[in-house]
Amino acid sequence: MVRKWIKWFYTMLIFAFLYAPIVVLMVFSFNDSKNTAKWEGFTFRWYQTLSENGLIMKALYYTVLVAIVSALIATVMGTLAAFGIHYMKTWRQKLVLNINSIPILNPDIVTGISLMTLFVAFKMELGLVTMILAHVAFNVPYVVLSVLPKLKQMSGDTLEAAMDLGATPWYAFRKVILPEIKSGIITGGLIAFTLSIDDFVISYFNTGNGVTNLSIAIYSMAKRGIKPEINALATLMFIFVLVMLILINKRTKIEEI
Amino acid sequence: MKDKIVMGRSLTKSYNGIEVVKGIDFWVKKNQFLTILGPSGCGKTTTLRMLAGFESPSSGQIFFEGNEITSLPPYQRHINTVFQKYALFPHMNIYENIAFGLRINKVSEKEVKSKVAKMLELVNLSGFETRKVNSLSGGQQQRIAIARALVNEPKVLLLDEPLGALDLKLRKDMQIELKNMQKELGITFIYVTHDQEEALTMSDKIIIMNQGEIQQIGTPTDIYNEPENAFVADFIGESNILDGIMHKDRLVTFAEKQFECVDGGFKKDEPVDVVIRPEDIKMVNVDEGILKGVVKSVVFKGVHYEMIIKGASKEWMIHSTQMAEEGSTVGLLILPDDIHIMSKEAGYA
Numbered sequence: 001m002v003r004k005w006i007k008w009f010y011t012m013l014i015f016a017f018l019y020a021p022i023v024v025l026m027v028f029s030f031n032d033s034k035n036t037a038k039w040e041g042f043t044f045r046w047y048q049t050l051s052e053n054g055l056i057m058k059a060l061y062y063t064v065l066v067a068i069v070s071a072l073i074a075t076v077m078g079t080l081a082a083f084g085i086h087y088m089k090t091w092r093q094k095l096v097l098n099i100n101s102i103p104i105l106n107p108d109i110v111t112g113i114s115l116m117t118l119f120v121a122f123k124m125e126l127g128l129v130t131m132i133l134a135h136v137a138f139n140v141p142y143v144v145l146s147v148l149p150k151l152k153q154m155s156g157d158t159l160e161a162a163m164d165l166g167a168t169p170w171y172a173f174r175k176v177i178l179p180e181i182k183s184g185i186i187t188g189g190l191i192a193f194t195l196s197i198d199d200f201v202i203s204y205f206n207t208g209n210g211v212t213n214l215s216i217a218i219y220s221m222a223k224r225g226i227k228p229e230i231n232a233l234a235t236l237m238f239i240f241v242l243v244m245l246i247l248i249n250k251r252t253k254i255e256e257i
Numbered sequence: 258m259k260d261k262i263v264m265g266r267s268l269t270k271s272y273n274g275i276e277v278v279k280g281i282d283f284w285v286k287k288n289q290f291l292t293i294l295g296p297s298g299c300g301k302t303t304t305l306r307m308l309a310g311f312e313s314p315s316s317g318q319i320f321f322e323g324n325e326i327t328s329l330p331p332y333q334r335h336i337n338t339v340f341q342k343y344a345l346f347p348h349m350n351i352y353e354n355i356a357f358g359l360r361i362n363k364v365s366e367k368e369v370k371s372k373v374a375k376m377l378e379l380v381n382l383s384g385f386e387t388r389k390v391n392s393l394s395g396g397q398q399q400r401i402a403i404a405r406a407l408v409n410e411p412k413v414l415l416l417d418e419p420l421g422a423l424d425l426k427l428r429k430d431m432q433i434e435l436k437n438m439q440k441e442l443g444i445t446f447i448y449v450t451h452d453q454e455e456a457l458t459m460s461d462k463i464i465i466m467n468q469g470e471i472q473q474i475g476t477p478t479d480i481y482n483e484p485e486n487a488f489v490a491d492f493i494g495e496s497n498i499l500d501g502i503m504h505k506d507r508l509v510t511f512a513e514k515q516f517e518c519v520d521g522g523f524k525k526d527e528p529v530d531v532v533i534r535p536e537d538i539k540m541v542n543v544d545e546g547i548l549k550g551v552v553k554s555v556v557f558k559g560v561h562y563e564m565i566i567k568g569a570s571k572e573w574m575i576h577s578t579q580m581a582e583e584g585s586t587v588g589l590l591i592l593p594d595d596i597h598i599m600s601k602e603a604g605y606a
Binding site: 155157158160161162163164165166167168171175176179180 | 309310311330331332336337338340342344345346347348357358361362405406409
């Protein structure tokens with residue numbers, strides 16, 4: 001009984017440690033005061049000023065644009081790459097898989113700076129295009145990792161059976177392979193989208209020309225002191241990412257059944 | 258040439274320099290049931306995959322109704338395949354699985370419906386249209402796989418150990434069903450298996466392969482009664498295989514005795530393999546037999562007893578409907594007709 005209680009307490013302690021800051025932030029986004037430390041009543045005011053803030057609305061637009069475009073490109077590229085890797089011989093497959101997972105383990109700052117160096121070396125102007133390219137680059141490995149297991153699950157004979165029945169490779173791909181790996185592709189796309197929304201470090205080094213995403217906007221606003229508006233924005237972002245995560249988890253759970 | 262619907266000419270396949278099929282020649286006639294039989298790794302599945310178009314031969318040619326199809330992709334061959342592991346499409350229901358080939362050929366929906374219904378009736382699974390693939394048992398899935406392959410009305414059906422994953426009773430039933438189907442539809446079947454009994458039951462013609470080479474081609478009766486070498490004899494049913502010396506035509510020595518036999522055409526005193534089927538050795542009284550031995554073990558096999566009899570130089574396996582007591586001494590009689598002499602060189606690997 002005591003052991004059970006200790007277990008429960010310990011779990012709660014960890015949750016408190018993890019989520020207390022977010023809870024505080026969320027609560028204070030409804031605080032009717034310019035002062036961030038003192039509670040002075042409930043208000044939706046900050047959410048309203050947020051929606052009237054042109055800078056933030058522009059950042060929101062770029063964030064969503066970059067997330068959609070980079071997730072789409074990364075999904076297509078990652079899926080094709082997963083196909084290539086799936087049909088490779090064992091040692092080559094291992095090698096390429098390891099190369100694929102290095103960017104995932106690589107610190108964001110290294111990825112960000114190396115991409116920037118590359119863009120500058122190619123004399124590309126930093127802006128929307130470079131930001132999208134950077135997001136594609138760090139998203140592709142995640143798509144590969146979510147599509148590959150679906151290909152592995154597929155019976156090796158499936159493609160041959162389709163072609164045997166008269167399907168051209170393209171027809172077989174659309175009618176037989178794609179439906180089999182669809183869930184992996186969608187999950188990969190959702191992960192890519194979420195990571196893109198979430199990213200700060202890599203975006204920070206690879207943008208310019210007044211193109212900023214939400215995390216960069218928050219960062220630059222925070223330099224001039226934390227306003228309750230930022231709390232409101234952070235709250236919205238947190239809720240959005242949470243919803244996305246629940247969606248992804250639900251998808252994987254359904255597939256397991 | 259005309260009635261040889263599929264023909265392979267010096268077909269060779271090698272992977273990384275290792276030949277798994279070594280220049281084999283064979284053909285199958287229209288409406289024949291051909292079985293390619295051999296132990297695992299003998300190249301039989303590779304041969305079938307070359308016929309289907311999944312593998313391209315390293316050298317050699319494949320002909321279909323007299324036209325070369327060696328380099329044609331699988332979707333341009335009028336040949337369909339039934340896979341060992343069914344390979345049904347899990348995201349489609351049974352109806353869509355069977356209709357797959359018809360949809361590619363843009364058959365009208367009305368015709369699709371009637372053809373699918375006909376196929377389901379053929380494989381005794383009417384009413385399964387809307388069922389999901391993974392709600393079916395292995396045997397049912399294999400029937401659907403057969404229906405899916407047959408709906409395209411292929412001239413040749415390739416079957417790659419289609420019954421391998423089924424239990425014994427179901428396998429026996431399906432063997433008879435497949436054979437009936439083949440006769441009824443008048444389609445050429447090319448069937449790959451490692452099960453010699455299955456091959457003997459179903460086939461019109463058997464190709465026996467070992468280590469990438471054809472050991473013998475013939476009817477089941479030919480292959481059982483007249484195996485061309487010790488490998489075939491050993492692989493098809495159980496056999497007593499001994500070393501012997503062929504003194505002259507129709508006279509052979511083995512087990513330290515001289516025997517009359519019916520074979521000839523060997524060199525003087527050529528070493529040979531002597532093959533005797535267990536059921537061809539007659540058990541008689543000690544003084545009537547040419548050989549004698551002590552009964553070492555007796556196993557009841559249903560129709561007959563399988564006995565191991567320890568002779569002077571060799572243990573004999575015999576099948577007999579009569580039983581001898583373990584430990585008793587019996588005489589053995591072998592008639593000239595039942596002694597099969599095989600050259601040592603003839604392809605025995």
